[in-house]
Amino acid sequence: MRSTRKVTLADVAAAAGVSVMTASRVMRGAGHVSARTRARVEAAAAELGYVANRIASTLAGGPTSLVGVVFPSLSNHVYSEVFAGISAVFDPTPLSAFVALGNYHAAHEEKVVRDILSWQPAGVILTGLDHTEGVREMLTTSGVPVVEIMDVDGEPIGGNVGISFLEAGELVAREVLAAGYRRVALIGSRMPDDLLATRRMEGARRVLQRAGASPITELHDEGRSSIALGRQMTAALLDAYPETDCIIYSNDLIAAGGLLHCLADGREVPDRIGLVGFNAVDTLEILPLRLATVDPRRREVGEMAARMIVGAALSLPRREPPEGEGRHPASGLGVWKLAPRFMRGETLRPVTAPAGG
Template sequence: MPRRGTATAMAAGGRRATIRDVADRVGVSLITVSRALRRPEVVSGPVRERVREAVEALGYITNRAASGLASGTSRVVPVIVPSLARPAYAAFLDGVQAELAGQGFQVLLGTTEHRVDVEDQLVGALLGWAPAGLILSGVDHSAGTRRRLRGAGIAVVEAMDLADEPLDLNVGFSHRGTGEAAAAHLADGGRRRVAYAGTQTEMDQESVKRIAGFRAALRERGLPDHYILRGDEPSSLAAGGTLLDDLLGRFPDVDAVFFGDDVLAAGAILECRRRGLAVPGRLAVMGADDHEVASASTPAITTIAAPRREIGAVAARMLLDSIRGGPPEVRRVDVGFRIVERESTKGGRT
């Protein structure tokens, strides 16, 4: 029978609860509690539930660093993304969390703000936790980060973009391809002076590739490819309006704009309404990510849609398969993307 009465919210004497306190409360061995916390799938359901109740009652906090050192690994999976400001990354993280949490793993989150040096620091620090594996958003890393990850001896998934030579596992879609598709959609719809406008485009490698594809598709059609506007501030409705104002100030003859994301596109449409510019009559507007603001806007915004949550879920499943020792069926998965056409680009210029 479990031995009760050692504590309710803390071990006796006011000290911090230990794994032995949990074992005493449940009436099982230390190794059983350790397995229930680190490898719950190998412990029976009733025991797992009693351990969970004891942990909650005692306020026990697992010493992740100590358990990682003892076993050579842990149930922690670091996930590194560029930012939490863009909804696309929130959807990606939701997919990762849903898969990993169900298997008893904890996500440790880091953000880089698109800076390679910050990614270097995060990777170095997070590897010190002896993680079970690691998930990175993006495929462009410094030589130092590549060396660390290749030498870590753990599963690594690069996600949200496609790598020609993945570090280990890779799932995503072609950002160059999205730029090509957007330019083709606007140009083939009769637009002749097609612009791109985005924020943080110098630091964000996804944007760099998107712009390269965008310009290449315009050149293939014999159209000018110099209508490019880059902003430094984070994405927002206000930034979208500012980008449009600056763009038309520099290139007043532009008749279509592909924005780096849907929030910027929605802000631009609000600025068009303020100026009395008809969309899509005077100006076609297109975005990316298929955020809910795209369908809620008036007019609704044509956008590039990619299954961001699915990417997160697939990345987590690939990681789990590798952790368990089973080789993944494929090491590189292209989930693709699609254009969702709405009112903001329908019809030629009036």
């Protein structure tokens, strides 16, 4: 049985009868090696079970290939789909993702970002645009390509991809008004921690107010979204404000709970009451009625963010020019604003007036 001691390039080189440098050239596919020696080195590496040491190569100035990805959480299905998009794009490249969770907590995010930077990453992907001054400064100072995703309402550090949650909220409210609802209430969970949910509620509120149909009430809860929570909040809301004719929820899960409550309670959906969720969660296709919702295009968001990082990371020289100053010379980091997609479903009445204004 082979010893457990780590096999280094030097071992491989010795076994192949060449210098370390030549072995290094072979391993990373740099040129200037004859076919014969290349074969010898490769054989030696395979024989010894050599595994490259990225730590050493990175320190010595090789390319970095880790990309830090910060999500608030992964239990939220939304982010795992974004991640799937990211990881699909990275797959054929040398980059790999390194996930860290911010836990909806600014101070924690700062620690996490510092941690990521300490690995000299090739790029960083952050969720949302709200970060502490410390985070912003660390990232700009580091010179690492940064892409912020999901939200686009604010000043990005580097690149930015997502939908405007404010506009998504406005969109929802406009659709609700167009369908003829006027006594609208808002229900949100995990507020105000979930900034994006807060933002879309704000957009909805704004449009309703402008149309002279200010929300009847707003019910918030700090708890984790769930169908049970949606049921319970909806019951409480309709109890206190029975005249409500439409509820805008901060996400699909609690909206689903609301729908089930309304159905169980004998309220006609969508005639007597309309319901809208957010996120276009696909397992909810099992509901008796298709929920009206908004698709935030999360898979695309992940893919585009990853592509931006790939572009920036592979074009960026590893060592900065000796006295260089300007960074990211148009490295492909830009702002991509996607349009949220409204999905009418069956929990809103058909439109009676054009959805403008």
